[in-house]
Each structure stands twice: as structure tokens, then as C-alpha cells.
Amino acid sequence: MGQVLFIVWRESVEALLVVGILNAWMNQNPQGKAGKPYLWGGVALGIALAILLAVALFSASTLMAGSQDVFQTVMEFMASGLIVQMVLWMREHGRTLKKELESGLADNASSANWWGVTTLVAIAVAREGSETVVFLYGMLGSADGQTLLNMSGAALLGLGLAFLTFYVLQLGGKVLSWRLFFRLTEIMLLLLGASLFLAAVEKLISMEILPALIDPLWDSSALLDDMTPAGGVVASLTGYRAHPALMSLLAYLSFWAGVFGLFFWRKRRQAA
Amino acid sequence: MKVAMFLAAALLSMSALADDMPTYKLELKDGVLKPARLQVPVNTKFRLEVSNTGKTPAEFESTQLRKEKVLAPGGTSSVVILPLAAGEYKFFDDFHMATAQGVIVAK
Numbered sequence: 242m243g244q245v246l247f248i249v250w251r252e253s254v255e256a257l258l259v260v261g262i263l264n265a266w267m268n269q270n271p272q273g274k275a276g277k278p279y280l281w282g283g284v285a286l287g288i289a290l291a292i293l294l295a296v297a298l299f300s301a302s303t304l305m306a307g308s309q310d311v312f313q314t315v316m317e318f319m320a321s322g323l324i325v326q327m328v329l330w331m332r333e334h335g336r337t338l339k340k341e342l343e344s345g346l347a348d349n350a351s352s353a354n355w356w357g358v359t360t361l362v363a364i365a366v367a368r369e370g371s372e373t374v375v376f377l378y379g380m381l382g383s384a385d386g387q388t389l390l391n392m393s394g395a396a397l398l399g400l401g402l403a404f405l406t407f408y409v410l411q412l413g414g415k416v417l418s419w420r421l422f423f424r425l426t427e428i429m430l431l432l433l434g435a436s437l438f439l440a441a442v443e444k445l446i447s448m449e450i451l452p453a454l455i456d457p458l459w460d461s462s463a464l465l466d467d468m469t470p471a472g473g474v475v476a477s478l479t480g481y482r483a484h485p486a487l488m489s490l491l492a493y494l495s496f497w498a499g500v501f502g503l504f505f506w507r508k509r510r511q512a513a
Numbered sequence: 514m515k516v517a518m519f520l521a522a523a524l525l526s527m528s529a530l531a532d533d534m535p536t537y538k539l540e541l542k543d544g545v546l547k548p549a550r551l552q553v554p555v556n557t558k559f560r561l562e563v564s565n566t567g568k569t570p571a572e573f574e575s576t577q578l579r580k581e582k583v584l585a586p587g588g589t590s591s592v593v594i595l596p597l598a599a600g601e602y603k604f605f606d607d608f609h610m611a612t613a614q615g616v617i618v619a620k
Binding site: 443444446447449453456457467468470473476482483484486 | 579580592
């Protein structure tokens with residue numbers, strides 16, 4: 242539940258960021274008013290695209306009913322990769338996002354061509370929406386309709402929280418700045434990515450595709466048992482294991498090594 | 514997507530099941546586990562046939578055994594558990610956490 246809430250919240254804030262910047266700009270500009278319907282049309286289109294993707298995903302998983310483990314493993318790897326890609330993207334574009342959006346808008350306004358705004362917003366919303374769908378799928382796996390209904394409560398709460406967060410961030414308060422928001426959620430997202438990656442690797446161990454090596458390597462259940470409700474939340478959000486196999490530990494470490502490697506490589510490339 | 518397809522195909526071809534192992538049954542019924550304590554032989558690969566006989570969805574889960582299976586009401590599915598060292602392994606029904614806590618004992 243906690244994961245669903247967090248993912249929906251963070252993704253919605255990102256989508257709202259784009260929509261909010263555009264909306265604020267339109268409010269401040271006399272010619273901007275005309276673009277509003279195009280903006281909200283873009284939002285609707287984006288949501289529709291994300292829903293379409295969700296439907297496609299679930300039909301794909303029903304088709305592969307006999308090999309659900311395999312499908313889920315692939316999805317978990319993909320979701321984990323998506324998280325890393327998203328964090329990288331935000332790191333590189335977060336700072337200049339506002340400027341880029343506004344100069345694009347000014348071009349649109351002067352030529353009264355608002356379709357560009359629709360496209361931009363639809364892409365932003367569809368991207369965040371479809372990411373949400375893929376993450377949730379990777380986490381909920383083969384949950385059926387009934388379970389998904391229970392989860393949608395958490396998702397709605399996440400969306401509500403996102404609007405609240407956005408409102409607080411818009412105030413430009415000292416309590417919570419955009420910078421701090423992205424820094425904190427970035428760390429949480431990467432931890433979640435690590436946890437998904439580990440879950441996928443453990444499925445491979447389960448299917449006897451990867452050896453467990455030493456199993457278990459240690460037993461830290463006295464400190465924090467991953468089978469208690471609280472420990473379970475920590476386990477699913479960070480990839481903590483009370484009885485890890487050596488292979489799990491190696492996988493976890495290589496995920497982080499990969500992430501840091503990517504960060505440094507991109508930084509060097511940007512600086513060059 | 515191509516990579517995903519390839520990966521899926523590779524995994525499929527590799528996950529062939531051997532069919533000469535002991536089978537144990539586990540029933541999940543709206544938060545009640547039957548049995549809640551299951552004894553299995555040590556260092557032996559075995560199959561666990563999990564069925565949901567209740568009216569609500571259930572999820573057999575064990576971080577320690579690295580297993581997760583969601584079951585719709587009336588659903589049955591089997592998981593293969595790799596040879597276990599002697600000891601106790603916890604599992605639960607994730608959708609009925611409050612009551613459904615079980616343990617597999619390898620002796």
C-alpha cells in the first residue's frame with residue numbers, strides 16, 4: 242500500500258509540475274487565456290493514453306497466464322530501469338524545465354498555435370501516467386480486479402497528496418522547496434528501484450536460473466524481521482532482507498554500483 | 514520491448530520443471546491457514562500446492578523463501594521450494610496479515 246501511495250504521489254507531482262508551470266504562465270499572460278482549453282485537453286489525452294497502456298499491459302499478462310512469473314520478472318526489471326532513467330532525466334532537466342517550457346509557450350502564444358501545448362502536456366501526463374502503471378504493475382504483479390480496487394484507494398490518496406504538495410511547493414515556502422522535494426524523493430525512488438531489481442533477481446533464483454550461492458548469508462531477523470508488517474514495508478521500499486542469499490547481496494550491490502556509475506558518466510559527459 | 518521479449522523467451526525455455534518431488538498442500542481461506550505449521554524434509558526440493566478456498570483474494574508470501582503468489586478466490590497454484598536447511602521459515606497471507614501467519618519447518 243505504502244509503495245502505491247508513494248509512486249502515485251511522486252509521479253503526479255511531476256505531471257502537475259509541467260501542467261502547473263504552463264497554467265501559471267497562461268494566467269499571467271493576456272494572450273495565454275486562449276490556450277487553457279488546449280492545456281486541459283492535453284491533460285485528458287495524456288490520461289487516456291496511460292489508461293490505454295494499462296489495459297494493454299493487463300491483456301498481455303492474461304495472454305501469458307501460464308508464465309506469470311516470467312512476465313513479472315521482466316516487468317520488475319523494466320520498472321527498475323525506468324526508475325533509474327527517470328531520476329537521471331529529472332536531475333538533468335529539473336533545473337531548466339521552467340525556462341524551456343516558458344520559451345516554448347511564448348512561441349506558441351505569438352503564433353496562436355496551441356496544439357504544441359496540447360502535445361507537450363499529453364506527453365508529460367502520459368509519460369508519468371504510464372510510468373505509474375508500469376511501476377504499480379511491477380509491484381502488484383498478478384493481483385486481480387478485486388485487489389486492484391483496494392489499491393485504487395491508496396492511489397487516489399496519493400493523487401490528493403500530490404495536489405496538496407504541489408500547492409505547498411507553489412507557495413515557494415521555506416519549509417519545502419522543489420530542490421528538497423526532488424532530493425528526498427530521488428533517494429526514495431532509487432531505493433525502490435533497488436528493491437524491484439532485487440525482487441526480480443530473487444525470482445530468477447527461485448526459478449533456478451541463478452544460483453543462490455550461500456543461502457542464507459546471515460540472519461538479522463532479530464534486529465528487523467522482514468516478515469513483520471513494519472519490516473515488510475522496509476523490505477519492499479528498500480530491498481532489505483533478513484535472510485539474504487549471497488546472490489541477492491551481490492545483485493543489490495551491483496545495482497547501486499551501476500546507478501552511481503551512470504551518474505558519474507552522465508555528469509562527466511554533461512561537463513565535457 | 515525486444516529485449517523484454519527475448520528475456521521472456523529465454524526464461525521460458527529454462528524454467529522446465531522436474532516432476533519427481535514430494536508435494537504438500539496449503540489452503541488459504543479468508544485469513545485462515547490450513548495447516549499453519551507445515552513440516553517438510555530437510556535438504557529436499559518440494560512442491561507446495563497453494564489454494565485459495567475463501568471468498569476474498571489471498572497472497573501467499575514469504576520473503577525468506579523468496580515466494581509470492583496472488584490467488585483469486587477459488588484459485589490454485591503451485592510453487593517449487595528449493596532444498597531448505599534445517600530451521601523454521603515464516604510465511605503469511607499478505608491480504609490477511611492480522612491472522613494468517615504460518616511457518617514451514619524443515620526437519
